[in-house]
Amino acid sequence: xxxxxxxxxxxxxxxxxxxxxxxxxxxxxxxxxxxxxxxxxxxxxxxxxxxxxxxxxxxxxxxxxxxxxxxxxxxxxxxxxxxxxxxxxxxxxxxxxxxxxxxxxxxxxxxxxxxxxxxxxxxxxxxxxxxxxxxxxxxxxxxxxxxxxxxxxxxxxxxxxxxxxxxxxxxxxxxxxxxxxxxxxxxxxxxxxxxxxxxxxxxxxxxxxxxxxxxxxxxxxxxxxxxxxxxxxxxxxxxxxxxxxxxx
Amino acid sequence: xxxxxxxxxxxxxxxxxxxxxxxxxxxxxxxxxxxxxxxxxxxxxxxxxxxxxxxxxxxxxxxxxxxxxxxxxxxxxxxxxxxxxxxxxxxxxxxxxxxxxxxxxxxxxxxxxxxxxxxxxxxxxxxxxxxxxxxxxxxxxxxxxxxxxxxxxxxxxxxxxxxxxxxxxxxxxxxxxxxxxxxxxxxxxxxxxxxxxxxxxxxxxxxxxxxxxxxxxxxxxxxxxxxxxxxxxxxxxxxxxxxxxxxxxxxxxxxxxxxxxxxxxxxxxxxxxxxxxxxxxxxxxxxxxxxxxxxxxxxxxxxxxxxxxxxxxxxxxxxxxxxxxxxxxxxxxxxxxxxxxxxxxxxxxxxxxxxxxxxxxxxxxxxx
Numbered sequence: 094x095x096x097x098x099x100x101x102x103x104x105x106x107x108x109x110x111x112x113x114x115x116x117x118x119x120x121x122x123x124x125x126x127x128x129x130x131x132x133x134x135x136x137x138x139x140x141x142x143x144x145x146x147x148x149x150x151x152x153x154x155x156x157x158x159x160x161x162x163x164x165x166x167x168x169x170x171x172x173x174x175x176x177x178x179x180x181x182x183x184x185x186x187x188x189x190x191x192x193x194x195x196x197x198x199x200x201x202x203x204x205x206x207x208x209x210x211x212x213x214x215x216x217x218x219x220x221x222x223x224x225x226x227x228x229x230x231x232x233x234x235x236x237x238x239x240x241x242x243x244x245x246x247x248x249x250x251x252x253x254x255x256x257x258x259x260x261x262x263x264x265x266x267x268x269x270x271x272x273x274x275x276x277x278x279x280x281x282x283x284x285x286x287x288x289x290x291x292x293x294x295x296x297x298x299x300x301x302x303x304x305x306x307x308x309x310x311x312x313x314x315x316x317x318x319x320x321x322x323x324x325x326x327x328x329x330x331x332x333x334x335x336x337x338x339x340x341x
Numbered sequence: 342x343x344x345x346x347x348x349x350x351x352x353x354x355x356x357x358x359x360x361x362x363x364x365x366x367x368x369x370x371x372x373x374x375x376x377x378x379x380x381x382x383x384x385x386x387x388x389x390x391x392x393x394x395x396x397x398x399x400x401x402x403x404x405x406x407x408x409x410x411x412x413x414x415x416x417x418x419x420x421x422x423x424x425x426x427x428x429x430x431x432x433x434x435x436x437x438x439x440x441x442x443x444x445x446x447x448x449x450x451x452x453x454x455x456x457x458x459x460x461x462x463x464x465x466x467x468x469x470x471x472x473x474x475x476x477x478x479x480x481x482x483x484x485x486x487x488x489x490x491x492x493x494x495x496x497x498x499x500x501x502x503x504x505x506x507x508x509x510x511x512x513x514x515x516x517x518x519x520x521x522x523x524x525x526x527x528x529x530x531x532x533x534x535x536x537x538x539x540x541x542x543x544x545x546x547x548x549x550x551x552x553x554x555x556x557x558x559x560x561x562x563x564x565x566x567x568x569x570x571x572x573x574x575x576x577x578x579x580x581x582x583x584x585x586x587x588x589x590x591x592x593x594x595x596x597x598x599x600x601x602x603x604x605x606x607x608x609x610x611x612x613x614x615x616x617x618x619x620x621x622x623x624x625x626x627x628x629x630x631x632x633x634x635x636x637x638x639x640x641x642x643x644x645x646x647x648x649x650x651x652x653x654x655x656x657x658x659x660x661x662x663x664x665x666x667x668x669x670x671x672x673x674x675x676x677x678x679x680x681x682x683x684x685x686x687x688x689x690x691x692x693x694x695x696x697x698x699x700x701x702x703x704x705x706x707x708x709x
Contacts, residue, residue, distance in 0.1 A: 194508065197501070227491075229641070230589065235572060280531075283523075283529065290546045293550040298364045314681045315684065316678060317683070325695070326699045329646070341703055
């Protein structure tokens with residue numbers, strides 16, 4: 094079985110220098126636990142220093158597709174990954190666009206099953222089972238057959254620590270590639286984002302009244318003072334049941 | 342003493358007035374129509390005008406998943422963004438999963454003009470995609486909006502890749518010159534407005550001064566399409582084992598709780614995660630990782646039960662995004678009572694033991 098792990102350098106939140114992305118490292122560590130032939134791929138314009146963290150944390154050899162900074166990685170990666178059974182990547186890269194779109198685009202292009210935000214992967218018979226992380230601590234188990242594309246949650250696995258020996262032994266194999274041009278982007282300095290607000294034609298007086306009466310704002314809560322503790326406990330349980338907050 | 346024999350012109354201080362178009366009070370002397378008391382007006386039902394009565398010649402589509410029959414703030418903001426962007430001749434069309442029994446008034450209040458409500462089938466991305474593609478063909482909206490979180494973010498990305506729509510994710514600002522998103526390691530990146538936008542929180546003000554038409558389409562069944570990935574079911578780990586930030590049900594103790602073992606027994610019976618206020622943590626009753634509030638953790642639970650917590654501002658910050666807050670306190674004037682959706686004025690010790698017994702009894706009855 095051929096496994097490909099996609100990595101890309103992230104921007105360090107404090108220093109702003111390139112470093113290994115958390116989710117990509119988790120994907121690398123998860124792939125190393127699986128049986129199969131592992132290849133690490135990168136597509137983009139980063140130099141050796143930006144990829145060094147991955148080598149130092151156990152990537153071995155990184156296959157790099159050299160693209161110009163303003164071109165799309167999708168077509169180059171898509172053709173390089175033909176014939177790969179399983180593609181693992183971080184749920185979101187910490188650099189570049191960080192849009193989280195790549196696994197979706199790759200799954201569509203390769204015709205593979207998509208397993209988003211995976212915490213664990215295991216084999217059962219001929220199929221693969223993935224545990225997906227959902228909000229509020231819910232874990233969903235999904236089953237799919239190869240080929241598949243999985244985006245990996247940063248908490249899925251921990252990569253080995255940084256090692257100078259591994260960095261020295263690691264190799265980056267570079268290959269030129271071409272990609273479609275990305276839509277033009279204008280970079281601007283950071284500031285507070287302005288929310289869309291509906292133009293309101295009401296008078297100042299009406300706005301003041303809205304502030305007093307609350308308009309459609311949340312109605313004040315119910316206050317229960319009557320009864321003993323047992324009755325009050327029943328009120329709370331009724332409230333929890335009414336809003337389906339408990340399952341009994 | 343010399344008194345004037347002329348009648349003194351007296352002015353009624355509460356004379357009737359009407360509100361002029363400029364928003365100023367206008368008094369017509371001798372006229373007894375109009376309002377007398379501002380305070381009387383203020384408690385009337387809020388009346389909002391209709392955003393646009395049509396005819397519509399273009400539309401925007403918003404897709405949202407409801408949780409327990411209600412849309413969360415992110416989804417409301419996405420609908421509000423659509424209503425603001427729509428203009429006079431634009432219609433807001435919504436595809437809502439899990440809101441089959443929403444009233445037309447509730448839909449109108451959301452500023453939706455037309456809504457297609459579908460029962461949430463759980464994990465079925467291929468079926469949802471097939472329905473969305475049908476809808477795109479029938480209605481041809483010029484923009485599709487999703488909230489960029491949870492199920493909506495997943496479905497939006499799938500749709501963009503399947504239908505080959507241009508897409509911008511994590512949009513934090515929609516302006517006349519394009520859309521902005523935050524760029525890792527830089528400030529904003531500005532790009533052209535795409536056909537599909539995934540909206541981050543805070544992109545629009547969810548409170549709107551108008552309502553939509555709130556019409557409801559016949560709810561459609563999801564098309565029968567086979568799924569590529571099989572769902573083997575999902576499980577929520579017990580809330581007591583979860584990190585506080587992830588938990589869905591939290592019971593939290595403050596200074597009013599002196600019987601800690603009893604409190605922990607209640608949390609166990611309820612299957613809830615345990616939180617605490619700063620006072621209870623400083624006293625050594627709970628460990629620091631349980632602290633909820635500005636200096637502790639910010640929680641997103643659906644239900645937060647605050648026992649004996651007065652509700653300092655710092656604590657209320659930590660529970661800002663909790664949907665239902667239930668407070669139990671002896672002091673009816675505590676700030677927590679103002680925040681809570683349900684408040685019980687009672688002694689915490691007796692309430693905790695009564696509530697724990699009730700929960701254990703009801704659980705046992707459910708099992709039998």
